[in-house]
Amino acid sequence: VVTAGAGRTRANVLVPVAATPALLALAFSAVLAAGWALGLHPFWARPELTLSEAAATRDAGEVVRLIEQQGHDPNASYSVREGVLGPATSVSPVEAAVIVKRAEMLRLLFRHGASPAQDERRRLACTARQNGAGDVVAALLPEADRVEPLPCALRTD
Amino acid sequence: MTAASEERGWTVGAMGIGTLMALGIVYCILGSPLQVSENVRSLLALQRSTLRELFVEDLSSGGFLRPLLLAQMDVVFEQSGGRYFEWFKALHGIQVLATALFFVRLLRVRSLPSLLAVPFAMTVLFGVHTFAGTVTEGFPMNTFLAIVVCCLAAAVLVDGAASRWRDAAAVALLIYAALTVESGLLVWVIFVAAWLAGFRGLSRGALLACTVLVASYLAARFTLLDAGAPSLAERSSGFGFQVLDPPDLIARFGDNPLPFYAYNVATQVMSVLFGEPKAGVFVLTRGFVNGEIIPRDFIAVLSSTSATVLIAVFAASRLTAWRRDGLDSPARWLLVALAVIGANAAISFPYTKTVIMSPAGVFYALAAGLAFSWALSRVGSQPRAAHALVALVLAAIAAGWTLRFVGLHYRLREKAFITRNEWTEVIIGQGQADIDPVAYPEAAALIERLRRDALTLRAANPAFNPPNVDRYIEEAW
Numbered sequence: 320v321v322t323a324g325a326g327r328t329r330a331n332v333l334v335p336v337a338a339t340p341a342l343l344a345l346a347f348s349a350v351l352a353a354g355w356a357l358g359l360h361p362f363w364a365r366p367e368l369t370l371s372e373a374a375a376t377r378d379a380g381e382v383v384r385l386i387e388q389q390g391h392d393p394n395a396s397y398s399v400r401e402g403v404l405g406p407a408t409s410v411s412p413v414e415a416a417v418i419v420k421r422a423e424m425l426r427l428l429f430r431h432g433a434s435p436a437q438d439e440r441r442r443l444a445c446t447a448r449q450n451g452a453g454d455v456v457a458a459l460l461p462e463a464d465r466v467e468p469l470p471c472a473l474r475t476d
Numbered sequence: 477m478t479a480a481s482e483e484r485g486w487t488v489g490a491m492g493i494g495t496l497m498a499l500g501i502v503y504c505i506l507g508s509p510l511q512v513s514e515n516v517r518s519l520l521a522l523q524r525s526t527l528r529e530l531f532v533e534d535l536s537s538g539g540f541l542r543p544l545l546l547a548q549m550d551v552v553f554e555q556s557g558g559r560y561f562e563w564f565k566a567l568h569g570i571q572v573l574a575t576a577l578f579f580v581r582l583l584r585v586r587s588l589p590s591l592l593a594v595p596f597a598m599t600v601l602f603g604v605h606t607f608a609g610t611v612t613e614g615f616p617m618n619t620f621l622a623i624v625v626c627c628l629a630a631a632v633l634v635d636g637a638a639s640r641w642r643d644a645a646a647v648a649l650l651i652y653a654a655l656t657v658e659s660g661l662l663v664w665v666i667f668v669a670a671w672l673a674g675f676r677g678l679s680r681g682a683l684l685a686c687t688v689l690v691a692s693y694l695a696a697r698f699t700l701l702d703a704g705a706p707s708l709a710e711r712s713s714g715f716g717f718q719v720l721d722p723p724d725l726i727a728r729f730g731d732n733p734l735p736f737y738a739y740n741v742a743t744q745v746m747s748v749l750f751g752e753p754k755a756g757v758f759v760l761t762r763g764f765v766n767g768e769i770i771p772r773d774f775i776a777v778l779s780s781t782s783a784t785v786l787i788a789v790f791a792a793s794r795l796t797a798w799r800r801d802g803l804d805s806p807a808r809w810l811l812v813a814l815a816v817i818g819a820n821a822a823i824s825f826p827y828t829k830t831v832i833m834s835p836a837g838v839f840y841a842l843a844a845g846l847a848f849s850w851a852l853s854r855v856g857s858q859p860r861a862a863h864a865l866v867a868l869v870l871a872a873i874a875a876g877w878t879l880r881f882v883g884l885h886y887r888l889r890e891k892a893f894i895t896r897n898e899w900t901e902v903i904i905g906q907g908q909a910d911i912d913p914v915a916y917p918e919a920a921a922l923i924e925r926l927r928r929d930a931l932t933l934r935a936a937n938p939a940f941n942p943p944n945v946d947r948y949i950e951e952a953w
Binding site: 331333334335336337338339340341342343344345347348349351352355360362363364365366368373376377378379380381382383384387388403427 | 493496497499500503504507588589592593595596598599851852855863864866867868870871874875877878881882885889893896897899900901930931932934935936937939940
């Protein structure tokens with residue numbers, strides 16, 4: 320800058336101190352750019368998700384990619400790492416969507432081939448009702464197909 | 477080492493810093509799919525219409541006058557050869573790099589303190605909330621960013637010795653900017669304000685020609701084309717603690733919109749200088765009233781206000797010297813920045829939208845960068861206790877802006893995730909993709925191509941973010 324440059328000011332130690340936060344921003348950019356050049360993505364971490372993990376974390380894009388481009392079966396069960404739905408477990412994508420109460424994820428899964436049996440739908444609808452997710456119940460069981468009472472027994476397979 | 481080679485060395489260093497900090501943003505832009513909202517319709521319009529039809533259609537539409545906007549997109553669309561994502565994203569990335577390089581050029585780095593001020597200036601340039609919309613959105617071209625580049629190019633043109641090529645470039649730049657989006661008229665404001673401030677890069681003749689062009693534009697807009705200004709019925713807008721939809725706006729201000737327009741102009745200026753309100757909504761104040769203060773809102777207002785205070789201190793400290801010796805380059809840029817902020821707010825009177833103020837935000841960043849550089853040079857003069865305190869204050873200001881700068885990258889990453897998910901809801905024959913695939917197979921193929929491109933990109937899932945990070949990262953308004 321013209322004013323600052325007058326007389327070719329020599330910086331003392333306080334100048335870098337004042338500039339340190341902005342230099343950290345520069346370092347952040349350098350890491351991104353270097354990672355990009357090297358094919359690494361430290362800021363854009365993309366852990367490999369199972370179909371059920373993608374459904375549980377509302378990652379609709381990954382759900383569709385796994386089904387359409389990777390050929391994953393939307394009716395199978397997949398492992399879910401600890402922290403996503405609580406302790407590590409293995410559930411179907413539909414079950415994962417029910418647990419996190421995402422009706423739109425259920426509809427997406429149904430559009431892409433998920434087709435749980437009627438008994439399974441009724442069991443999941445019971446879980447959804449217990450969780451207070453009326454929209455999930457409606458997505459699982461249209462009014463016409465709903466037979467009360469819904470069974471809440473745990474799956475035994 | 478000669479003075480010229482030393483000057484070149486500082487410039488290269490500054491450009492390197494600017495490029496590096498822009499590359500991080502470009503990286504995030506390239507990782508995000510083309511957005512769905514407004515984009516699918518735009519691309520389908522490009523596919524079915526000729527360049528001439530697009531141009532004429534825009535001239536006959538009321539409210540807005542942007543005939544070069546769709547025309548530019550059409551050129552990119554046709555040239556892309558079906559690689560829409562790559563071409564439109566490359567254009568977006570080039571715009572960000574151009575923004576950074578023009579901006580750094582204006583800083584005229586000539587010393588170590590001024591070089592060390594460049595990263596700070598870049599954090600303000602990219603971290604200010606008015607900039608976010610220029611990179612988080614694209615329809616598929618980001619017109620606001622195009623105007624930011626034009627405004628910076630205008631500033632580069634005025635800062636130098638007068639020449640014919642500068643005059644010709646100035647006229648061409650003004651025509652391009654004004655016919656792309658309304659805020660392009662700010663290019664003329666920069667020309668005039670810079671001339672009045674003492675910059676002589678343009679001749680009087682060029683300035684006169686530009687002024688005639690602007691007068692012609694306004695005459696055509698308000699008489700021949702009946703484009704006028706957007707009415708209350710066209711957009712939602714922030715007011716007080718909430719966003720009002722058109723019916724609410726008409727109910728409140730339909731009889732007399734002048735108070736609403738005055739509110740918009742005043743709050744747009746405040747937004748740039750103090751970070752509050754955002755798009756007309758007093759976000760932090762609402763948090764205070766409701767007892768729900770979120771750190772990100774506090775950080776935004778504190779960093780903006782402190783940078784504004786720094787600019788004011790800089791101007792006050794240099795005032796005597798400027799009166800005695802005449803205006804130097806930083807003083808002239810401060811005046812230009814004031815003019816751009818005022819004019820930018822004035823032309824956004826019909827409704828408030830943060831990204832409209834992006835040119836003002838850029839010149840605000842320039843003023844902040846100059847002030848920070850001056851402050852660093854003062855700190856650098858002698859190590860004393862008072863200077864240590866100043867250094868710590870400057871570090872605190874810079875820390876706030878660093879957080880906002882990093883936050884923009886987070887928002888871009890989040891936007892990539894959201895946009896990719898939105899593509900899963902695009903179904904041919906429904907909603908925005910409401911076309912008959914049998915009658916228009918090429919339109920269906922276009923949508924399918926865009927959808928496949930979007931889903932193939934791997935977005936980072938925010939569910940794996942560190943807990944509470946969202947409370948510290950500014951929202952894109």
